Amino acid sequence: MLRCLTAGESHGPSLTAILDGVPAGLPLAAEYIDQQLARRQGGHGRGGRMNIERDRVAITSGVRGGLTTGSPLTLVVANKDWPNWCRVMDPGAGADLKSRAVTRPRPGHADLTGAIKYGHRDMRNVLERSSARETAARVAAGTVARRLLEELDILVAGQVVQIGSIKARALDLTLDTEKLAAAVANSPVYCADPEAGAAMVQEIDAARAAGDSLGGVFEVYVFGLPPGLGSYTQRDRTLDGRLAGALMSIQAIKGVEVGAGFAAAAARGSEIHDEIFYRSDRGFYRSTNNAGGIEGGMSNGDILLLRAAMKPIPTLYKPLRSVDIHTKQPFEASVERSDTCAVPAACVVGEAVTAWELAAVVLEKFGGDTMGEIKERVALYRDYAKSF
Numbered sequence: 001m002l003r004c005l006t007a008g009e010s011h012g013p014s015l016t017a018i019l020d021g022v023p024a025g026l027p028l029a030a031e032y033i034d035q036q037l038a039r040r041q042g043g044h045g046r047g048g049r050m051n052i053e054r055d056r057v058a059i060t061s062g063v064r065g066g067l068t069t070g071s072p073l074t075l076v077v078a079n080k081d082w083p084n085w086c087r088v089m090d091p092g093a094g095a096d097l098k099s100r101a102v103t104r105p106r107p108g109h110a111d112l113t114g115a116i117k118y119g120h121r122d123m124r125n126v127l128e129r130s131s132a133r134e135t136a137a138r139v140a141a142g143t144v145a146r147r148l149l150e151e152l153d154i155l156v157a158g159q160v161v162q163i164g165s166i167k168a169r170a171l172d173l174t175l176d177t178e179k180l181a182a183a184v185a186n187s188p189v190y191c192a193d194p195e196a197g198a199a200m201v202q203e204i205d206a207a208r209a210a211g212d213s214l215g216g217v218f219e220v221y222v223f224g225l226p227p228g229l230g231s232y233t234q235r236d237r238t239l240d241g242r243l244a245g246a247l248m249s250i251q252a253i254k255g256v257e258v259g260a261g262f263a264a265a266a267a268r269g270s271e272i273h274d275e276i277f278y279r280s281d282r283g284f285y286r287s288t289n290n291a292g293g294i295e296g297g298m299s300n301g302d303i304l305l306l307r308a309a310m311k312p313i314p315t316l317y318k319p320l321r322s323v324d325i326h327t328k329q330p331f332e333a334s335v336e337r338s339d340t341c342a343v344p345a346a347c348v349v350g351e352a353v354t355a356w357e358l359a360a361v362v363l364e365k366f367g368g369d370t371m372g373e374i375k376e377r378v379a380l381y382r383d384y385a386k387s388f
């Protein structure tokens with residue numbers, strides 16, 4: 001069973017992820033994880049904090065000589081901003097609890113409800129952990145899962161398809177995965193459509209100049225999944241349910257679609273369901289993929305298509321109204337620094353949480369303590385499914 005817990009505050013010394021259940025024998029290098037951490041820090045529209053951080057992972061357990069050992073992995077990402085906060089964030093009795101106390105809840109954040117729930121009069125105790133800084137730890141963990149899936153020829157990709165009202169052309173899914181990855185990597189907003197990408201950059205600059213912020217939509221694609229991951233037998237085992245939960249758990253994500261998603265609601269049944277065909281050299285196949293690769297809570301062998309909507313960043317240079325929890329007086333929030341748009345970063349997080357959930361269902365189906373065992377079982381099952 002694959003399990004992960006993360007810990008750490010946005011302005012604390014570091015973020016930590018503990019991963020349990022990663023099989024032995026998986027080739028894993030810190031530099032591989034660092035590539036994804038760098039992607040998560042990037043994307044046009046990020047704020048001043050990203051000029052301070054240079055996320056790098058330290059693997060402090062579970063890997064020897066470049067291979068996982070089967071023991072729990074500990075992944076640590078240091079916060080370079082920490083020296084500026086060490087007195088404020090000090091766990092000891094001498095901490096400076098006054099100078100950066102937060103008594104003015106920011107609309108769109110966990111501040112007010114978190115303070116009520118945990119009984120805090122200083123909402124720094126809430127915002128430090130609710131911050132999306134935590135996603136650095138989840139990307140580090142998800143990248144271990146991405147590595148595991150790659151060994152099984154399962155590839156995870158993603159791109160931004162909308163920023164504000166600017167939309168990309170629909171992706172041609174016959175595009176090979178390397179070309180897709182290159183097009184996304186060359187885009188300042190991680191969008192494979194260069195024209196839409198340029199318009200998105202302009203839109204972000206205009207929002208920033210106006211003291212405003214933007215949200216958008218990203219897609220995650222997974223190639224090479226065998227049929228039968230997840231299950232219809234208990235509803236908490238459905239693959240779409242689990243993936244939607246994983247994507248929804250990302251800070252600021254407000255909607256998730258699988259395949260045609262909400263558009264399916266407006267179509268006739270005859271237009272939307274993917275008909276099934278058979279050819280002896282190919283086995284069973286479908287010529288459309290409106291289901292997005294999932295039917296009955298299970299992967300059906302087609303490309304997995306997920307889409308997630310992110311709300312605009314809630315901290316605005318143009319202030320929103322709120323009320324001080326001590327004085328009960330209204331105020332307009334002032335901002336020191338914030339992202340204008342973090343949809344590209346969220347896309348990288350989306351890929352990571354998708355990879356994590358998929359690695360978990362792969363291990364549930366195929367078991368095994370070593371990568372050798374798992375590879376053998378997946379290969380056998382792929383042959384079986386193809387000749388079914």
Ligand SMILES: Cc1cc2nc3c(=O)[nH]c(=O)nc-3n(C[C@H](O)[C@H](O)[C@H](O)COP(=O)(O)O)c2cc1C
Nearest residue numbers: 108109130132251252253314315338339342345346
């Ligand atoms: C990668 C990423 C970066 C973010 N950066 C900021 C930011 O700079 N300022 C901000 O106010 N919110 C930012 N957010 C959004 C908040 O973390 C989020 O809105 C908040 O935690 C409340 O969560 P909820 O929207 O899921 O309710 C970011 C989110 C993500 C995923």
Ligand SMILES: C=C(O[C@@H]1CC(C(=O)O)=C[C@@H](OP(=O)(O)O)[C@H]1O)C(=O)O
Nearest residue numbers: 049050130131132133136251337338339
């Ligand atoms: C630190 C990261 O994102 C942060 C997420 C975030 C929020 O409120 O979620 C607020 C900002 O932090 P700060 O207030 O320190 O500038 C972002 O920079 C990161 O992605 O690594």
